[in-house]
Amino acid sequence: MSVPIIMFFACALLAVLGAVLLILAREPIHSALALVLVMMSLAVLYLLLGAPFVAAVQIIVYAGAIMVLFVFVIMLLNAGVEERTDFSKIAKWVGVPLGFFLLLVTAVYLLHSSIGTTIATGVGAANQAADTRELSQQLFRQYLFPFEATSILILIAILGALVLARKDE
Amino acid sequence: MGFITQHPVLVVSLVKIAVLLFIVMTALAYLTWLERKVIARIQSRWGPYNVGAHGLLQPLADGLKFLFKEDMTPPTSDRLVYLLAPFLALSLALTAIALIPFGPPSVRVLGQSVFIISDVDIGLLFLLSITSIGVYGVALAGWSSNSKYPLLGGLRSSAQMISYEVSLTISVVGVLLLAGSLSFNEIIEAQRGYWLHFIPRWHVVPQIVGFLCYITAAIAETNRIPFDLPEAETELVAGFHTEYSSFKFAMFFMAEYANMITVSCLATILFFGGWLSPFPDSWTWQIFLPGAGLVLLGAYCAYDTVINMRGIAQIQFLVVTLLALGGGAISLYPPVASVIQGPFWFTTKILAILFFYIWMRGTLPRFRYDQLMSFGWKLLLPVSLANLVITAFVIIWPLLRHG
Amino acid sequence: MSAIPISWYLVLSAVLFGLGVVAFVFKRNVITIFMSIELMLNAVNLAFVAFARARGALDGLVFVFFVIVVAAAEAAVGLAIVIMLAQHRESLNVERVNLLKL
Numbered sequence: 038m039s040v041p042i043i044m045f046f047a048c049a050l051l052a053v054l055g056a057v058l059l060i061l062a063r064e065p066i067h068s069a070l071a072l073v074l075v076m077m078s079l080a081v082l083y084l085l086l087g088a089p090f091v092a093a094v095q096i097i098v099y100a101g102a103i104m105v106l107f108v109f110v111i112m113l114l115n116a117g118v119e120e121r122t123d124f125s126k127i128a129k130w131v132g133v134p135l136g137f138f139l140l141l142v143t144a145v146y147l148l149h150s151s152i153g154t155t156i157a158t159g160v161g162a163a164n165q166a167a168d169t170r171e172l173s174q175q176l177f178r179q180y181l182f183p184f185e186a187t188s189i190l191i192l193i194a195i196l197g198a199l200v201l202a203r204k205d206e
Numbered sequence: 207m208g209f210i211t212q213h214p215v216l217v218v219s220l221v222k223i224a225v226l227l228f229i230v231m232t233a234l235a236y237l238t239w240l241e242r243k244v245i246a247r248i249q250s251r252w253g254p255y256n257v258g259a260h261g262l263l264q265p266l267a268d269g270l271k272f273l274f275k276e277d278m279t280p281p282t283s284d285r286l287v288y289l290l291a292p293f294l295a296l297s298l299a300l301t302a303i304a305l306i307p308f309g310p311p312s313v314r315v316l317g318q319s320v321f322i323i324s325d326v327d328i329g330l331l332f333l334l335s336i337t338s339i340g341v342y343g344v345a346l347a348g349w350s351s352n353s354k355y356p357l358l359g360g361l362r363s364s365a366q367m368i369s370y371e372v373s374l375t376i377s378v379v380g381v382l383l384l385a386g387s388l389s390f391n392e393i394i395e396a397q398r399g400y401w402l403h404f405i406p407r408w409h410v411v412p413q414i415v416g417f418l419c420y421i422t423a424a425i426a427e428t429n430r431i432p433f434d435l436p437e438a439e440t441e442l443v444a445g446f447h448t449e450y451s452s453f454k455f456a457m458f459f460m461a462e463y464a465n466m467i468t469v470s471c472l473a474t475i476l477f478f479g480g481w482l483s484p485f486p487d488s489w490t491w492q493i494f495l496p497g498a499g500l501v502l503l504g505a506y507c508a509y510d511t512v513i514n515m516r517g518i519a520q521i522q523f524l525v526v527t528l529l530a531l532g533g534g535a536i537s538l539y540p541p542v543a544s545v546i547q548g549p550f551w552f553t554t555k556i557l558a559i560l561f562f563y564i565w566m567r568g569t570l571p572r573f574r575y576d577q578l579m580s581f582g583w584k585l586l587l588p589v590s591l592a593n594l595v596i597t598a599f600v601i602i603w604p605l606l607r608h609g
Numbered sequence: 610m611s612a613i614p615i616s617w618y619l620v621l622s623a624v625l626f627g628l629g630v631v632a633f634v635f636k637r638n639v640i641t642i643f644m645s646i647e648l649m650l651n652a653v654n655l656a657f658v659a660f661a662r663a664r665g666a667l668d669g670l671v672f673v674f675f676v677i678v679v680a681a682a683e684a685a686v687g688l689a690i691v692i693m694l695a696q697h698r699e700s701l702n703v704e705r706v707n708l709l710k711l
Contacts, residue, residue, distance in 0.1 A: 041612075041613055042613060045613050045617065049617075049621045052621065052625060053621075053624060053625070053628070056624075056625055056628035056629065056632075056648060057628065059628070059632055059641070059644065059645065059648065060628065060631060060632045060635070060636070064284070065638055065640050065641050065644075066284070066287065066349065067286070067287075068641050068644055069640075069644060070287070070290075070346075072644050072647060072648060073342070075625070075648060075651060076651060079651055079654070079655055082618070082621075082655060083655075083658050085613070086618065086658050086659060086662045087662055088658050088661070088662070088670055088673075089326075089327070089328050089331075090328060090331070090670070091658060091670050091673050091674070093328060093331040093332055093334075093335050094674060094677060095654075095677065096335035096338070096339065097331075097334060097335045097338050098677050098678075098681060099647075099651070099677055099680070099681075100338075100339060101335065101338030101339050101341065102338065102368065102681065103647070103680065103681050103684045104647075105341050105342070105345065105364065105368060106684055106685065106688060107640065107643070107644060107647075107684070107688070108342070108345055108346075108349075109345070109361070109364070109365075110640060110688045110691060110692060111640055112345070112348075112349045112357070112360075112361065113361075113692070114640075114691075114692065114695045114701065128634070128635075133631070136627060136630075136631070140623060140624065140627050143620075143623050144620045144623065147616045147619045147620055147623070148614075148616045148620065150616070168667075168670075169327075169328060169388065171667055172667055172670055172671065172674075175667050175668070175671055176671055176674065180671050180675075183675060187675060187678045187679065187682075190678075190679065190682050191678065191681070191682050193682075194681075194682035194683075194685045194686050195685070197685075197686045197689065198685045198686055198688075198689040199689075201686070201689035201690055201692075201693055202689040202692050202693065
């Protein structure tokens with residue numbers, strides 16, 4: 038029972054707990070906080086997988102900016118309304134167990150496949166600074182065009198959001 | 207004993223965390239004392255001087271007051287989020303201090319460095335990520351108070367924090383380009399050496415524009431004057447922490463000062479050489495500076511005790527004098543003196559920046575909210591971007607010329 | 610340093626994705642549906658990083674970077690649409706948005 042395995046199970050449990058809370062929460066603000074919990078535990082899992090830069094970007098961008106945007110919108114729209122979740126009986130009694138069965142089959146297949154038994158060596162093995170440097174070299178050499186394209190995408194998103202959210206005059 | 211030698215990392219880390227937590231909490235308390243004294247002097251009055259000698263027990267009195275105040279909870283608030291917000295704010299603010307190196311990594315006990323709790327290779331990025339989650343404490347506090355003024359204050363304050371966070375991050379990248387690494391130790395090591403034999407090679411000199419952008423963005427991030435409209439008393443009652451009382455309010459209060467300390471630590475590491483001393487290493491007498499400073503302080507306190515103090519304040523100040531003189535005597539002993547060099551210079555620089563913060567608070571009027579936001583987006587962001595582009599260009603220029 | 614097989618990460622990713630789909634299908638609030646999409650994207654990111662570590666190549670991490678950026682752009686535009694919806698329909702219930710014209 039070494040530390041990486043304990044960390045993995047703790048973070049996996051927190052992530053699944055967060056996802057379940059997202060489904061079961063009655064107020065949207067609680068769902069948003071549950072999603073932030075999922076993102077933080079995923080960031081720790083990225084650290085365990087030896088990708089600290091991606092973990093930091095996940096926290097800064099996803100948990101620290103996108104989810105803040107969600108929380109802002111929930112607060113602005115005062116979305117404290119409780120939802121009626123009366124989904125159909127077939128979906129509840131047949132769909133969910135079937136979904137679990139499908140997930141079980143997938144899990145069994147994954148656990149016995151060849152890619153599944155590859156070992157993730159975790160934080161101690163990978164050289165952390167080299168990860169950032171190599172990642173940036175790949176990003177700016179091989180993937181330069183997608184990088185520039187995403188910058189234009191962000192510009193379009195900003196303009197779109199500005200135009201859409203303006204009040205009708 | 208065997209346990210300690212078998213698990214050195216765990217034991218030394220726990221001791222370091224306990225000591226640092228104690229020091230940071232005391233520093234937070236006395237930072238409030240320092241702020242009240244300095245602002246009082248700027249405003250031609252005394253500041254606290256009743257509670258202890260020179261008001262030194264005022265933070266203790268404030269802490270007791272916060273503990274014993276009536277704890278009110280607004281009746282229609284969202285209980286979970288209401289309780290979560292101050293905890294989140296304070297724990298994030300204190301977590302950020304764990305990444306900071308207070309001294310050189312060469313000073314070691316049981317193989318672990320004494321002055322650094324965690325030496326992460328991308329420490330700068332993690333510190334920025336912790337600051338970026340700090341927005342949640344403010345936004346959730348404003349929302350869960352279920353009242354107009356806190357909601358407005360919370361929304362405005364968190365919008366301000368996320369706007370200035372962009373400029374903060376970009377102004378730091380210039381330093382990153384000069385140092386070539388995200389690790390704090392390497393950034394400090396890149397600032398060793400001297401130009402013309404006496405100007406230290408600190409990043410504030412080539413990155414002066416970056417430093418000015420950083421300090422402005424940092425003041426805005428921590429919601430201090432001149433950027434503190436969301437929590438100003440005359441504007442929004444008390445902003446997002448209106449509905450909080452006693453210990454929960456104290457947690458927000460401590461979180462704000464802890465954030466101030468964190469950004470000051472970051473400024474010293476990035477721009478002022480961290481724990482490096484400003485004097486060249488060949489001036490070996492500089493290791494006696496902390497001791498000499500403490501002894502001088504003790505002498506001043508002794509003079510004050512004898513001439514100005516009476517009664518119980520005299521006894522309290524006598525204790526302070528003895529502590530200062532004792533500390534000075536210990537620090538003059540050469541092995542101790544060479545060890546405390548790093549933390550001494552680090553603390554001096556942090557105190558200088560905190561004094562600057564408090565000085566700003568006593569001197570400047572505050573920005574209106576729309577002025578604040580247009581300043582952040584229309585002036586500060588373009589200036590820090592221009593700083594980044596010019597720095598990158600200057601670094602690349604030799605490579606471009608030689609092909 | 611003991612080892613964790615990649616398959617554990619993949620199973621976790623599948624579970625999170627499944628929970629995201631459940632939330633997407635069964636929830637009625639538009640913002641919560643949006644958040645379930647983000648949950649699904651996060652699950653996929655985890656799978657990408659796990660595979661990147663398994664193969665020893667960094668392409669997976671670059672792709673994660675792009676997924677995060679695209680998710681940010683999508684969240685911005687999507688939430689702007691949600692705000693427009695809330696202003697015009699006075700409700701955030703997705704069952705009420707059943708006309709072609711806003």
